[in-house]
Amino acid sequence: MKVLYLYCKDRPLIGFGYFFVFFLIFLAVFADLIAPWPPQTANPDDYLQAPSWRHLFGTDETGMDIFSRCIYSIRLDLSIAFLGTAVSAIVGTAIGAFVGYYEARGRLKTVFSSFTMRALDVIQSFPVFVFAIALVAIFGQGLYSIIAAIAFVNMPIYVRLMRTQALSIRQMRYVEAAYLSGLSDVSLIIKHIVPNSMGPILSHLSVNVGWSVLLAAALSFAGAGVEAPTPEWGSMIAVGFKNIVTGQWWPSTFPGIVLGLTVFSFALIGASVEVLADPVRRRAAIAKY
Amino acid sequence: MALIRYIGRRLLFVLPQLFGIVAVSFFLLKMIPGDPALLMLGPLASQEAINEIRSVMGLDKSLIEQFVIYLERVLSGDLGTSWQTTKPVMEDLLKRFPATMELVTLSLLFALILGIPVGILASLLKKSIINKFSTYYGLLAGSLPDFWLGLIFIFVFYTILGWAAAPMGRLDLGILPPAVVSGSYFIDSLIAGDWETFNNVVAHLTLPVLTLGLINAGPIIKMTQSTMDRLLESDHIRYARSCGLGEFQIVRRAFRNSLPSVLTIVSVLYSFLIGGAVLVEIVFSWGGAGQYALSGVLNADINPVMGFVVWSAVLCLILYLIVDLLYFAIDPRLRD
Amino acid sequence: MTDSISLSLNNLTVDYPGYKGSGTIAVKDVSFSIEKGKVLGLVGESGAGKTSIARAITRQLVEPGEITAGEIIFENKNIVSMSQKELRKYLGSQISLIVPNPKSELDPLLTIGRQLGDVVKTHLKLNNKEAREAVLKVLEAVQIPDHNSRYSAYPHELSGGMAQRVIIAMSLICNPKFVISDDATSGLDVTVQREIMKLMQNIIKEKDLSVLFITRDIGLAAHFCDHLGLLFRGQIVEIAPINSFFKNPIHPYSLALLSAFSHSVKWRKVYSTDPQKWSKEFFINGNVPDSMIEVEKGHLVRMIR
Numbered sequence: 004m005k006v007l008y009l010y011c012k013d014r015p016l017i018g019f020g021y022f023f024v025f026f027l028i029f030l031a032v033f034a035d036l037i038a039p040w041p042p043q044t045a046n047p048d049d050y051l052q053a054p055s056w057r058h059l060f061g062t063d064e065t066g067m068d069i070f071s072r073c074i075y076s077i078r079l080d081l082s083i084a085f086l087g088t089a090v091s092a093i094v095g096t097a098i099g100a101f102v103g104y105y106e107a108r109g110r111l112k113t114v115f116s117s118f119t120m121r122a123l124d125v126i127q128s129f130p131v132f133v134f135a136i137a138l139v140a141i142f143g144q145g146l147y148s149i150i151a152a153i154a155f156v157n158m159p160i161y162v163r164l165m166r167t168q169a170l171s172i173r174q175m176r177y178v179e180a181a182y183l184s185g186l187s188d189v190s191l192i193i194k195h196i197v198p199n200s201m202g203p204i205l206s207h208l209s210v211n212v213g214w215s216v217l218l219a220a221a222l223s224f225a226g227a228g229v230e231a232p233t234p235e236w237g238s239m240i241a242v243g244f245k246n247i248v249t250g251q252w253w254p255s256t257f258p259g260i261v262l263g264l265t266v267f268s269f270a271l272i273g274a275s276v277e278v279l280a281d282p283v284r285r286r287a288a289i290a291k292y
Numbered sequence: 293m294a295l296i297r298y299i300g301r302r303l304l305f306v307l308p309q310l311f312g313i314v315a316v317s318f319f320l321l322k323m324i325p326g327d328p329a330l331l332m333l334g335p336l337a338s339q340e341a342i343n344e345i346r347s348v349m350g351l352d353k354s355l356i357e358q359f360v361i362y363l364e365r366v367l368s369g370d371l372g373t374s375w376q377t378t379k380p381v382m383e384d385l386l387k388r389f390p391a392t393m394e395l396v397t398l399s400l401l402f403a404l405i406l407g408i409p410v411g412i413l414a415s416l417l418k419k420s421i422i423n424k425f426s427t428y429y430g431l432l433a434g435s436l437p438d439f440w441l442g443l444i445f446i447f448v449f450y451t452i453l454g455w456a457a458a459p460m461g462r463l464d465l466g467i468l469p470p471a472v473v474s475g476s477y478f479i480d481s482l483i484a485g486d487w488e489t490f491n492n493v494v495a496h497l498t499l500p501v502l503t504l505g506l507i508n509a510g511p512i513i514k515m516t517q518s519t520m521d522r523l524l525e526s527d528h529i530r531y532a533r534s535c536g537l538g539e540f541q542i543v544r545r546a547f548r549n550s551l552p553s554v555l556t557i558v559s560v561l562y563s564f565l566i567g568g569a570v571l572v573e574i575v576f577s578w579g580g581a582g583q584y585a586l587s588g589v590l591n592a593d594i595n596p597v598m599g600f601v602v603w604s605a606v607l608c609l610i611l612y613l614i615v616d617l618l619y620f621a622i623d624p625r626l627r628d
Numbered sequence: 629m630t631d632s633i634s635l636s637l638n639n640l641t642v643d644y645p646g647y648k649g650s651g652t653i654a655v656k657d658v659s660f661s662i663e664k665g666k667v668l669g670l671v672g673e674s675g676a677g678k679t680s681i682a683r684a685i686t687r688q689l690v691e692p693g694e695i696t697a698g699e700i701i702f703e704n705k706n707i708v709s710m711s712q713k714e715l716r717k718y719l720g721s722q723i724s725l726i727v728p729n730p731k732s733e734l735d736p737l738l739t740i741g742r743q744l745g746d747v748v749k750t751h752l753k754l755n756n757k758e759a760r761e762a763v764l765k766v767l768e769a770v771q772i773p774d775h776n777s778r779y780s781a782y783p784h785e786l787s788g789g790m791a792q793r794v795i796i797a798m799s800l801i802c803n804p805k806f807v808i809s810d811d812a813t814s815g816l817d818v819t820v821q822r823e824i825m826k827l828m829q830n831i832i833k834e835k836d837l838s839v840l841f842i843t844r845d846i847g848l849a850a851h852f853c854d855h856l857g858l859l860f861r862g863q864i865v866e867i868a869p870i871n872s873f874f875k876n877p878i879h880p881y882s883l884a885l886l887s888a889f890s891h892s893v894k895w896r897k898v899y900s901t902d903p904q905k906w907s908k909e910f911f912i913n914g915n916v917p918d919s920m921i922e923v924e925k926g927h928l929v930r931m932i933r
């Protein structure tokens with residue numbers, strides 16, 4: 004905690020990243036109290052109003068208040084992103100640990116490992132975005148499909164990260180010792196391999212949450228995610244798309260700014276975790292103190 | 293000779309991968325609930341047509357047999373028909389992929405022209421503003437939704453300033469496309485020597501290329517900077533310094549050594565953008581392949597989606613082969 | 629007097645600052661001078677600071693290392709205070725460096741002909757043809773067999789010994805006055821090592837070079853050098869003309885090293901490696917004192933009287 008404070012002191016932008024994420028969570032929790040307008044109630048009298056004190060970010064073509072919708076979007080977008088990331092991290096780490104651990108441990112297990120890695124190659128060589136859209140199309144549009152699609156396209160990274168870690172940790176003396184003392188494979192992986200390889204995974208998590216927000220918004224923008232009246236940044240940008248050519252910039256611009264800042268904040272946090280999780284770089288980063 | 297062996301080894305890895313892609317997409321297709329024949333032909337199909345496709349696809353046969361039939365069709369270049377355009381998917385994609393490739397290629401060229409010098413300078417001038425700038429630029433560029441940035445550019449440069457061409461496709465309505473040689477209007481209008489068309493093409497390319505280029509310059513800057521950082525501290529560069537070589541020579545050597553990494557990131561971005569440019573295509577009504585596939589997905593028109601997946605897999609394969617050739621040209625250690 | 633000196637270090641100190649200010653002082657207060665045409669051997673165990681001295685002279689210290697005090701005088705010019713531009717004129721042409729692990733020191737993407745050529749072209753302003761001739765000549769001089777075809781070989785195609793010869797060629801190609809050899813043979817097989825040493829010995833004699841010869845092997849230095857300096861934890865503990873040193877080694881560390889290399893059981897028993905137990909003229913609480921005493925002409929030992 005203290006380390007984090009020292010680190011951010013010199014890097015106000017990183018500090019901003021942490022602040023903004025907490026701020027978002029705060030807004031999401033108290034959305035009902037903070038948002039001045041109901042997020043889904045069309046108000047035809049107020050359609051396409053420019054930003055003003057009455058409508059801070061203006062209104063869209065059906066007269067819904069963009070500021071309120073932006074705030075309510077946080078709930079949906081962050082939940083999708085957190086859940087999607089969590090699922091892909093848990094499943095990916097588990098697979099990666101087994102794959103890494105089993106490589107070169109008996110013939111059948113090796114086959115299992117290399118087969119999994121080839122399968123990952125195939126998944127990763129799909130055009131990511133179209134793949135995600137196709138998944139949503141196959142499972143039917145809906146929240147769980149989006150989460151599943153996000154989890155699925157992100158998973159290979161965790162498998163790879165974890166595999167690399169498992170491969171090197173497996174060679175360590177203490178793991179060998181535990182193995183020889185008769186610990187079963189599964190408990191070895193749970194007790195030794197996983198806990199000792201969390202560093203790179205943790206630093207990827209934060210960045211990944213940001214990406215997932217971006218992917219969720221992009222899916223909605225393409226029409227394969229959350230559908231229109233539900234407040235969601237991507238679909239709000241899509242709704243405002245028509246208006247921008249005729250000069251009403253606010254329906255698309257504000258959700259985009261909030262979305263961009265959110266992803267940027269997670270990226271900043273990820274960058275700081277990457278440094279702080281590495282003892283050498285952590286010491287270098289806070290050298291002065 | 294070494295080259296042929298090198299490529300051969302590469303193909304040995306890639307061909308199974310290609311097969312895997314086709315297999316996975318086939319079985320994904322099979323997972324879609326509902327009658328596949330209906331999905332293939334669309335909601336407007338007649339009963340006879342449905343019966344016909346059933347027997348052509350062998351829907352009464354086993355899954356494996358169906359897959360073999362599907363493979364044979366794909367290999368003979370038959371990707372089925374889109375019920376939306378009522379044309380063979382192959383024909384549609386041949387028209388649309390050049391549009392996508394043109395957009396993606398020019399965007400990445402722009403990203404490279406911007407990213408490499410900035411990355412090198414950021415690495416050379418450790419304490420400069422450009423170093424700080426490039427660190428945060430990478431993070432920021434990765435965070436902005438490209439479709440949104442495209443919209444903002446349209447608003448600023450088209451709606452307000454009126455500098456850019458209308459975001460409605462690749463050419464103004466009144467202008468005829470140049471004679472087809474490569475399918476890229478940019479190249480074809482140059483070949484035809486038709487300056488009016490060329491200028492119009494460039495005007496329409498500017499904003500989407502700017503959008504994708506600025507966003508994708510981020511990872512290129514980051515990669516260039518971090519590899520240059522590593523190389524400038526490496527043994528052989530330090531040794532070259534202690535031989536008294538000039539700074540220009542040093543940077544040139546370091547850059548040459550960082551080319552493989554830059555090439556890698558470019559190939560990753562390229563293969564991502566073939567499908568990933570779709571949202572920018574939508575924003576600028578580009579009419580590219582991604583847009584075609586997307587509308588296939590959203591309208592339960594499955595052949596275009598499958599066709600797109602197969603095509604992009606093949607294009608990626610070609611791309612990786614070209615990249616391999618470049619690695620081969622750069623690094624003598626690969627030659628034996 | 630100064631005209632006969634090729635290079636001298638005056639109180640050179642090299643520091644690798646740590647994260648909390650207290651860094652590693654890798655080289656402390658080192659002074660010596662090397663006469664023209666003479667070879668000074670610098671011997672010390674791994675981590676003694678030998679490479680730091682070599683890199684300090686070429687001003688190519690690895691981050692975060694820096695020269696915090698002292699002068700390096702080469703031909704009446706202080707290298708420490710030179711501009712980068714001026715320094716570059718000396719490096720490779722007047723002062724050159726032979727490094728260990730030659731394979732990682734050569735650019736993997738360029739032919740050795742190109743790498744050697746770049747150096748002559750930079751310093752001697754030769755054109756392509758002249759450079760090529762110069763390169764072929766020097767490759768022949770370092771006895772690289774089949775040098776015409778090796779000209780267009782890449783570093784990874786060479787054996788360790790060949791690569792070391794290329795590095796030697798690189799250091800000789802501009803006819804320098806002063807050569808630093810840092811542990812040049814450490815990564816090589818013993819037989820190859822012998823060949824390389826012979827080659828260097830011949831070249832040094834033939835070209836009348838001034839040399840700083842850094843090694844971990846005191847036996848090697850004995851055959852090779854006019855003077856010998858012993859480096860211990862970044863400080864010189866004994867420095868002397870070669871005859872005086874071997875006739876009358878004084879510092880316990882010198883004796884320990886000699887005994888280790890001469891396989892003498894008797895000496896090894898006498899001198900334990902624990903500095904705490906060593907005689908207190910030489911060590912104060914395990915550290916060497918600041919003063920040096922001249923026991924014979926040119927024979928200095930770090931001790932208190």
Ligand SMILES: Nc1ncnc2c1ncn2[C@@H]1O[C@H](COP(=O)(O)OP(=O)(O)O)[C@@H](O)[C@H]1O
Pocket residue numbers: 644652653654672673674675676677678679680681690691692693
């Ligand atoms: N890059 C570095 N960072 C920090 N300390 C270093 C670095 N390089 C060398 N040192 C320190 O300097 C001391 C001397 O190293 P070096 O000059 O390489 O010795 P030698 O060449 O005699 O083996 C080492 O003990 C080490 O602690």
Ligand SMILES: [Mg+2]
Pocket residue numbers: 678679680811
């Ligand atoms: Mg050394």
